[in-house]
Each structure stands twice: as C-alpha cells, then as structure tokens.
Amino acid sequence: MKKIIAYERVEKPVLEYLQQKYDVQFFKNIDPKTDPEFLEQLNEADGIIGLDLPVDNELLEKAPNLKIVSNVSVGYNNLDLEQLATRNIMATNTPGILTDTVADTIFGILIATARRIPELDHFVKNGEWQQSIESEHFGTDVHHKTLGIIGMGRIGQAIAQRAHFGFDMDIVYHSRTRKTDVEETYSATYASLDELLSTSDFVCLITPLTPETEGMIGKREFELMKKSAIFVNGSRGKTVVEQDLIDALTNGEIAAAGVDVFEKEPTDPDNPLLKMKNTVTLPHVGSSTHETELKMSELAATNLEKGLNGEKPTNLIDPEVWAQLHKGS
Ligand code: GLV
Secondary structure, eight states: OOEEEEESOOOHHHHHHHHHHSEEEEEOSOOTTTOHHHHHHHHHOSEEEESSOOBOHHHHHTOTTOOEEEESSSOOTTBOHHHHHHTTOEEEOOOSTTHHHHHHHHHHHHHHHHTTHHHHHHHHHTTOOOSOOOGGGOOOOOTTSEEEEEOOSHHHHHHHHIIIIIHOOEEEEEOSSOOHHHHHHTTEEEOOHHHHHHHOSEEEEOOOOOTTTTTOBSHHHHHHSOTTOEEEEOSOGGGBOHHHHHHHHHTTSSSEEEESOOSSSSOOTTOGGGGOTTEEEOSSOTTOSHHHHHHHHHHHHHHHHHHHTTSOOTTBSOHHHHHHHTTTO
C-alpha cells in the first residue's frame, strides 16, 4: 500500500477517502524537522499532501521514495522547486478554484479597513456607543476611489472585477506582464510600481512570494504612498518588510492597513500590528471558506492520486519534471 503524509490541512472527507486507499498518516502542529513519527513516515512516503510544509533539501534528503508533493494551496513558496526537479519529484498546487473566495476576502478586508468595521464593532460591543457618533468615527469611501493592484493574475483580476463593476473604482495595476484584455474589461491602467504607489487610494498586494517579490514593499514604497492610503496585503507576509509597515503606520506615512498574511505565521501576539486601531488583521484565511477548502483538498487529492498512478496531474507546477519522468515513453 502506498504511503502518504497528510500535513496540516486536508479536509476530513478527503482525508477519509485517501485513508481507504492508502496508508495515510496525518500530522498537525508538529516540527517537521524533528518529529520522530513524521520522520519515520517521511522515510517511506510516496506522496505528501498538505499546507505549507517546507519542502527543502533537508526534508528531501529524508524522503528517498517521494514521488509527488501536492500543495493544498495556490501558493508554493514552501517548495524548493530546484531541489524537487533535481530529484524528479512532481509538485502540484490548487489554482483557479479559490480565486473568487480570495478576492472576496481581500475586498472584505479593504472595506473593513476603510470603514473601520472591526474597530467600530468593538466600540459598540464595549458599550462605548453612548451618544451619536462624531467625525472621529467616520470612515473613508471605497467607491469611486483609485485602487492599485500589484499582481494581475487570476486573483488580481477578480479583485479588479469587483472594484470596477461593483464599486466604480479606477484601477491602476502593476504586474510582470501587461494584460491588455484586463485593461479593456476593467478599464484598468498599467503603471510602474512607483506611479501606482503614489497615485492609489488603496494599494492591494496580491503577487506570489518569489525571490523577486520578497520584501518588495518596504520603507521606500510606503513613503511613496499617499498619507491617506490604505494598504492591503493578501499575498504572503514576506512580500512586505513588516517592520517597515509598522513604522509607516506609526509615523503616519499611510493611513491604515489590512493584512491577511504575516512575516511569521501564526504571528506573535505582541506584534505591534495587532495593537493598532488602524489595522485589520486576519489569520491567513483568504481561501478559507468551507466550500473552497473542501474543493482545494479534493483537487489536491486528485493531483496526488494522478501523480502516484502514473497519470499527468492537472496542476503540475513544473511540467518539466513530468517531461523528464516520461522521456522516451
Ligand atoms: C493561500 O494563501 C494559498 O496559497 O492557497
């Protein structure tokens, strides 16, 4: 029977399905570098399915039978693709099915930050609403403002769709490649990063974390933003220099921030971002609805099974590995 490691997040029905067909061990809240049971299973594992397991050289050295790593996420910054390719190990992710859910979350954070929804919710629940509210509790309009989107992949486009058709926003975007279809559909304007930063009322970061994007938003970039700007990070914590974000908020370089992701996750309870009134902080739940998490687990399981059974997985991250494995066949 093939051996599978399930790590951190695989929805229960999918886990049960896999357990009927494979020898599956589920690990959660462990240190994958030292946990003895994990390391024992890793030594024999044919496949891994899960969320955010750091798959690097050190782990791969201990996984001599591994054939596929199936991420239950669209992001794959946890994977060392070079090391995987060197060993001809396939890797897959779950793009597409989470796009609308993540875009909803990002837009929710954007509105929540602009209209100060969590802060005012506490205000009411704490019994502080004793008389009619004053301008000190007013928020900022979202509709008809300028939204800068950094990263115009599937999720960036779904955010643009909401902003353009739902909120009559002007859209400026920056991305590795220009997308003329997006420009036409959402009346979006391509801009350099600096131009986007200095002209947007809302700056929304939704680019994947890569060596090129790591720390791409820091002190200089916050200084370029309007003092009234609201910054939203829905990508990965490490695309932003978190201390610079804290400083920018503290020094009034920007007005507010909404973040779903942190440099370190879970973030420390004493992170200054959690103490500020002008931040909205979520525990990395962009795609976390019951419906979408289930779909992601199902897609990841399908990718895993295909890989283990010699079929081409639908969502191969590096198709070259498949080509190498099937050279001459
Ligand atoms: C979520 O952050 C994902 O990468 O799927």
